[in-house]
Amino acid sequence: MSQPANAIQKKPISLKKTILRLLLYFVVLDVCIITLYPYFAMLCTALKSREEIFSGNSVLPVTVLWSNFIDIWSRAPMAKYMLNSIIIAGGSTIIAMLCGIPAAYALARMKFKGQTAFLGFVIVSQMFAPVVLLIGIYQVMQVLHLTDSILGLIFINAAFNQAFTIWLLRGTFIGISADMEQAATIDGCNRIQSMMKVLLPVAAPGIVTTLIFIFINAWNEYTVALCLISTDTLKPLTVGINTFNGYNIIEWQYLFAASIFAIIPVVILFMCIEKNLVSGLASGGVKG
Amino acid sequence: MSTKTPAAPAGQQVQQSSPRLPNPGSKKFFRTIEPYIWIAPSIILMAVFIVTPIAKVFQLSMNKVTRAGKLKGFNNFENFTSVIKDPAFSLVLKNTILWTVAVVVISTLLGFILALLLNNKFRGRKIARAIVVFPWATTLVIQASAWKFVINTDYGTLNALLKKLGIISASVNWTSTPTIWFIWEIACGIFVTVPFVCFCVLSGLQSIDTSYYEAATVDGADYFQKLFKITLPLVKSSLTVSTVLNIIYVFNSFPIIWTMTKGDPANSTDTLVTYLYKLAFYNGKQGEASAVSVIGFIILLMCASIYMIYTLRKGDEDL
Numbered sequence: 001m002s003q004p005a006n007a008i009q010k011k012p013i014s015l016k017k018t019i020l021r022l023l024l025y026f027v028v029l030d031v032c033i034i035t036l037y038p039y040f041a042m043l044c045t046a047l048k049s050r051e052e053i054f055s056g057n058s059v060l061p062v063t064v065l066w067s068n069f070i071d072i073w074s075r076a077p078m079a080k081y082m083l084n085s086i087i088i089a090g091g092s093t094i095i096a097m098l099c100g101i102p103a104a105y106a107l108a109r110m111k112f113k114g115q116t117a118f119l120g121f122v123i124v125s126q127m128f129a130p131v132v133l134l135i136g137i138y139q140v141m142q143v144l145h146l147t148d149s150i151l152g153l154i155f156i157n158a159a160f161n162q163a164f165t166i167w168l169l170r171g172t173f174i175g176i177s178a179d180m181e182q183a184a185t186i187d188g189c190n191r192i193q194s195m196m197k198v199l200l201p202v203a204a205p206g207i208v209t210t211l212i213f214i215f216i217n218a219w220n221e222y223t224v225a226l227c228l229i230s231t232d233t234l235k236p237l238t239v240g241i242n243t244f245n246g247y248n249i250i251e252w253q254y255l256f257a258a259s260i261f262a263i264i265p266v267v268i269l270f271m272c273i274e275k276n277l278v279s280g281l282a283s284g285g286v287k288g
Numbered sequence: 289m290s291t292k293t294p295a296a297p298a299g300q301q302v303q304q305s306s307p308r309l310p311n312p313g314s315k316k317f318f319r320t321i322e323p324y325i326w327i328a329p330s331i332i333l334m335a336v337f338i339v340t341p342i343a344k345v346f347q348l349s350m351n352k353v354t355r356a357g358k359l360k361g362f363n364n365f366e367n368f369t370s371v372i373k374d375p376a377f378s379l380v381l382k383n384t385i386l387w388t389v390a391v392v393v394i395s396t397l398l399g400f401i402l403a404l405l406l407n408n409k410f411r412g413r414k415i416a417r418a419i420v421v422f423p424w425a426t427t428l429v430i431q432a433s434a435w436k437f438v439i440n441t442d443y444g445t446l447n448a449l450l451k452k453l454g455i456i457s458a459s460v461n462w463t464s465t466p467t468i469w470f471i472w473e474i475a476c477g478i479f480v481t482v483p484f485v486c487f488c489v490l491s492g493l494q495s496i497d498t499s500y501y502e503a504a505t506v507d508g509a510d511y512f513q514k515l516f517k518i519t520l521p522l523v524k525s526s527l528t529v530s531t532v533l534n535i536i537y538v539f540n541s542f543p544i545i546w547t548m549t550k551g552d553p554a555n556s557t558d559t560l561v562t563y564l565y566k567l568a569f570y571n572g573k574q575g576e577a578s579a580v581s582v583i584g585f586i587i588l589l590m591c592a593s594i595y596m597i598y599t600l601r602k603g604d605e606d607l
Contacts, residue, residue: 024408028410032419035422037438038431041434041438042437054443059452095333099330100330102329112323115323118327127536127585131540132561132564133338133341133342133581134564135581136348136581140337140344155333158333159338162333223546238430255433259433262430269425274418277487
């Protein structure tokens with residue numbers, strides 16, 4: 001099925017090729033169906049009534065109940081959760097970028113002692129997931145009085161996304177020739193000016209990719225928020241939707257209606273950056 | 289894949305660091321310290337929120353710790369011995385290894401095959417790629433809840449669907465034993481990991497020069513020869529990156545297991561991270577929980593060093 005090889009042969013379409021093609025479509029279609037099935041089930045369930053869900057007879061909703069999507073806003077502080085998620089994800093992105101861009105710039109454009117050590121440290125920091133460090137994080141947050149605070153979550157998310165930020169941005173910056181910045185320097189720009197006016201506009205696609213990727217990571221973060229946040233009105237969506245996931249009864253229709261609100265923005269954002277992200281990961285990671 | 293060399297820093301800025309420190313205030317001194325100013329924000333951020341917690345965890349693991357988190361002095365590695373002596377721990381360790389190996393190996397295989405398929409040109413390829421990215425973008429808690437619902441015996445849609453299709457007549461209990469729960473969790477883990485592998489491999493595949501395949505075809509190579517002699521060696525670096533990152537992510541993955549079973553019943557579906565979460569925040573044993581964290585680091589560090597040794601040794605022939 002290697003397309004390039006087949007393409008140059010230019011043979012008339014053989015039976016074997018047709019079968020292979022059909023098989024390809026069949027497998028890809030199956031993969032797509034399996035991938036979408038949980039989302040499909042989620043959507044269907046979000047449109048059912050409680051009784052219908054627990055009768056468990058149908059996949060599709062018999063009576064479509066759009067009101068579930070409205071009810072969730074009054075049954076839990078959904079608007080608050082949503083706002084918290086936006087603030088946390090946005091704030092983490094801003095801080096991660098403010099710290100990450102200069103660091104990536106220094107790694108890509110300057111030579112200094114400890115450069116390799118710093119890059120090594122950045123990569124090793126990936127090994128420590130927040131969940132394994134939760135006890136430590138909790139104690140540090142207590143000292144800083146940042147437990148049960150959105151600001152605390154923002155800092156944690158920004159810090160744990162530094163590796164990716166630096167990794168992706170360094171790859172982007174290295175891929176851009178330094179000639180133009182040098183020209184700008186000769187024209188009298190200082191480093192900051194040449195970076196802001198010359199490098200960053202050229203690197204915009206890579207920067208946007210990184211930005212969105214951090215935003216999604218922070219939006220989807222669950223474990224640290226679960227552990228640090230105890231006040232209901234400070235919870236992000238990922239933790240907040242568990243209001244519907246009670247000890248005795250799970251209100252699936254509300255849980256999934258709320259989940260759909262949590263999924264849609266990130267899936268759309270992700271589709272925008274998917275192509276750039278992958279090549280960015282590869283170029284930032286494998287080389288240099 | 290073109291090898292990019294780090295761009296030469298803008299001409300005049302490069303200064304050989306002189307043997308003695310230049311005068312503070314001079315331009316030369318500024319140029320020496322300038323890079324450190326640029327990386328300072330990042331270093332401070334990581335120092336406070338990553339390095340300090342790491343240090344804290346190590347400190348806690350060595351000390352007797354009260355329920356309130358107060359340190360009561362070095363206790364001769366008692367936290368470690370009490371964790372290792374706990375019969376649940378060996379079960380948890382076994383689960384963790386099984387979970388990591390199963391998820392990483394199977395999703396790497398499936399992701400690789402899926403990438404080969406999606407690398408073909410066919411109608412609807414863009415849509416297929418967009419759909420495959422779904423699980424990667426969705427938060428794990430929601431994924432896991434959806435799965436938990438679908439496989440529910442009483443009202444799950446898997447039973448409803450199979451009944452509608454006439455495959456089964458009565459509801460099947462898909463989660464009859466803890467082992468089967470664990471297998472479902474692994475399946476969910478694979479489901480969310482495949483897209484990442486797939487897209488890493490795709491990026492590698494797309495950078496392969498098609499002339500290799502043309503030459504191979506002229507030489508009469510069949511599909512599998514091309515796959516093993518051309519494709520595989522050339523996507524190896526992408527595969528390595530995705531595998532190494534996946535080992536770390538899957539090993540440390542918390543939300544899937546937490547949402548589906550919370551590691552119950554009786555630790556039978558616990559991995560190290562859910563086990564340590566319960567130790568620390570349910571049982572108030574912060575010292576022991578930290579010891580579990582440290583054991584986790586050591587295991588990951590061993591994996592990482594194996595990888596490093598392997599790449600360092602192989603490095604010369606590959607590049």
